[in-house]
Amino acid sequence: MITMKRVRKTYPNGVQALNGMNIHIDKGEFVYVVGPSGAGKTTFIKLMIRELKPSEGLIQINGNNLGDLSDKQIPYLRRKIGVVFQDFKLFTKLSVYENIAFALEVIEEEPEQIKTKVMDVLDIVGLKSKARFNTSELSGGEKQRIAIARAIVNQPAILIADEPTGNLDPETAWSIMGTLEEINNRGTTIVMATHNSHIVNTLKKRVIAIENGKVVRDEVGGSYGYQA
Amino acid sequence: MAIKRKTLTRHGREGFKNIRRNGWMSFASMSAVAIMLFVVGAFAFLIVNTNHLIDTIENDVEIRAFFEHDADASEQESVLEEVESHDSVENVVYRDRDEGLDVFMESMGSDGEVFENLREENPLNDALIIQATDPQMTAAVAEEVNAQSAIESVEYGESILGQLFTVTNYVRILGGALVIGLIFTSVFLISNTIKLTILSRKDEIQIMKLVGATNSFVRFPFFIEGALIGLIGAIIPIAGLTVGYSYLYSFMYDQVPFFTFVEPNPMIWQISGLLLLVSILVGIFGSQMSVRKFLKV
Ligand SMILES: Nc1ncnc2c1ncn2[C@@H]1O[C@H](COP(=O)(O)OP(=O)(O)O)[C@@H](O)[C@H]1O
Numbered sequence: 002m003i004t005m006k007r008v009r010k011t012y013p014n015g016v017q018a019l020n021g022m023n024i025h026i027d028k029g030e031f032v033y034v035v036g037p038s039g040a041g042k043t044t045f046i047k048l049m050i051r052e053l054k055p056s057e058g059l060i061q062i063n064g065n066n067l068g069d070l071s072d073k074q075i076p077y078l079r080r081k082i083g084v085v086f087q088d089f090k091l092f093t094k095l096s097v098y099e100n101i102a103f104a105l106e107v108i109e110e111e112p113e114q115i116k117t118k119v120m121d122v123l124d125i126v127g128l129k130s131k132a133r134f135n136t137s138e139l140s141g142g143e144k145q146r147i148a149i150a151r152a153i154v155n156q157p158a159i160l161i162a163d164e165p166t167g168n169l170d171p172e173t174a175w176s177i178m179g180t181l182e183e184i185n186n187r188g189t190t191i192v193m194a195t196h197n198s199h200i201v202n203t204l205k206k207r208v209i210a211i212e213n214g215k216v217v218r219d220e221v222g223g224s225y226g227y228q229a
Numbered sequence: 230m231a232i233k234r235k236t237l238t239r240h241g242r243e244g245f246k247n248i249r250r251n252g253w254m255s256f257a258s259m260s261a262v263a264i265m266l267f268v269v270g271a272f273a274f275l276i277v278n279t280n281h282l283i284d285t286i287e288n289d290v291e292i293r294a295f296f297e298h299d300a301d302a303s304e305q306e307s308v309l310e311e312v313e314s315h316d317s318v319e320n321v322v323y324r325d326r327d328e329g330l331d332v333f334m335e336s337m338g339s340d341g342e343v344f345e346n347l348r349e350e351n352p353l354n355d356a357l358i359i360q361a362t363d364p365q366m367t368a369a370v371a372e373e374v375n376a377q378s379a380i381e382s383v384e385y386g387e388s389i390l391g392q393l394f395t396v397t398n399y400v401r402i403l404g405g406a407l408v409i410g411l412i413f414t415s416v417f418l419i420s421n422t423i424k425l426t427i428l429s430r431k432d433e434i435q436i437m438k439l440v441g442a443t444n445s446f447v448r449f450p451f452f453i454e455g456a457l458i459g460l461i462g463a464i465i466p467i468a469g470l471t472v473g474y475s476y477l478y479s480f481m482y483d484q485v486p487f488f489t490f491v492e493p494n495p496m497i498w499q500i501s502g503l504l505l506l507v508s509i510l511v512g513i514f515g516s517q518m519s520v521r522k523f524l525k526v
Pocket residue numbers: 012013014016017018036037038039040041042043044045
């Protein structure tokens with residue numbers, strides 16, 4: 002499902018963010034990506050959605066070699082990958098409903114389908130009652146759930162989350178984890194970069210630790226392994 | 230790429246929304262277009278009317294070549310043949326002194342009749358009325374005809390003509406340069422004002438791209454927005470110019486009998502159509518230039 006071989010990423014300013022990454026993640030897995038700040042977790046995620054191009058190496062997503070994709074094909078790659086960010090990245094001027102519907106308008110979904118699908122994902126994240134709210138009226142946890150709802154509304158095979166609980170209090174963070182777990186149970190592969198040692202050590206999953214742009218540890222059911 | 234109709238509707242709605250949401254910036258862009266159109270439109274009218282003025286005068290440009298009083302019929306005949314076969318001559322008419330007197334008397338109006346008693350002792354010359362193929366050739370043809378021994382003298386409006394050609398050529402070049410310069414300026418102004426509004430929409434564009442929007446999907450609302458800015462910005466200048474020109478036309482018509490402006494109908498509609506087209510294109514161009522750099526996500 003996700004494969005990286007000898008991937009390097011050097012930023013224009015000379016920083017070597019990834020330094021020979023090798024990773025393989027199978028369909029249906031739930032993977033934590035951990036590591037100190039600046040280790041390269043976000044860079045790793047940006048490479049998967051082709052927000053960045055690798056300086057070297059091979060990246061395969063859903064059987065597509067990203068190096069072979071033209072600029073025109075990138076939008077179609079992104080439609081098969083849901084992404085969630087620490088800062089939510091919602092359209093602040095739009096309602097909850099409109100935010101989610103946007104991801105469907107982009108793929109030119111039928112209007113009747115849009116309504117059904119938006120309400121379905123709102124049900125999954127437990128915010129059906131807030132469809133008409135403006136996103137600015139939501140709490141942080143609610144915003145993140147809307148972002149998750151938007152990310153999964155196209156039924157992507159992969160959901161990538163970059164520190165999705167980073168801005169949330171512990172209780173809210175746990176409820177988000179519940180939602181992700183449920184999405185994973187429906188068969189979606191989940192890759193989640195996180196700093197949250199409590200979550201990693203409690204809800205046991207495969208843990209990939211990155212340091213200095215390299216995988217230094219990879220164990221199923223592993224622990225966080227850093228000072229919180 | 231085929232675009233579905235509902236997507237088109239969505240883009241249209243977004244384009245409208247953007248204009249409303251960025252009220253002042255949209256207004257600034259429209260004003261830029263409006264001012265540009267006013268000047269371009271005024272110049273268009275000026276150019277059309279100068280051309281019209283030139284045409285009016287050019288049609289009047291004829292050479293009158295007068296025969297010597299003692300030139301006989303065969304001498305006159307041979308000059309006529311020579312002039313007729315000249316490459317730069319469009320048309321020659323022979324006018325004997327009788328006809329000449331008629332034309333003269335007619336040009337004097339009702340006072341002309343007193344000259345009827347000159348007919349027996351007609352002091353006028355037989356003449357050739359010549360038109361050159363190109364008005365700018367008038368002087369050269371006149372000179373050649375004058376060189377004929379059977380010709381006493383030639384007349385044509387030499388001095389004004391030369392000056393007029395210089396002036397009108399300047400007007401055309403200056404007007405053209407000004408129009409092109411203004412169009413560039415307004416494309417630049419629009420793209421910059423829209424860019425200011427896009428700066429605040431940069432995050433939105435980034436989100437759009439991250440959820441898988443194609444570049445054309447992101448661009449389309451801006452396309453509509455630009456076209457609308459052009460369209461709305463064109464309303465006031467076109468209305469103003471139309472009314473202004475019609476007023477000026479009838480004023481000139483009443484007050485200045487020897488020269489009329491080009492009739493408003495249909496010229497005004499053609500120019501308005503052209504201005505509208507230019508305005509919309511300028512709007513679209515400006516808006517597309519402004520999104521370009523934000524699409525690289
Ligand atoms: N756009 C950028 N330009 C230059 N250097 C960057 C950029 N983004 C990240 N970096 C650098 O790359 C390294 C890895 O960053 P990042 O992938 O964000 O790490 P993490 O998400 O694990 O904290 C860091 O040293 C960071 O400073």
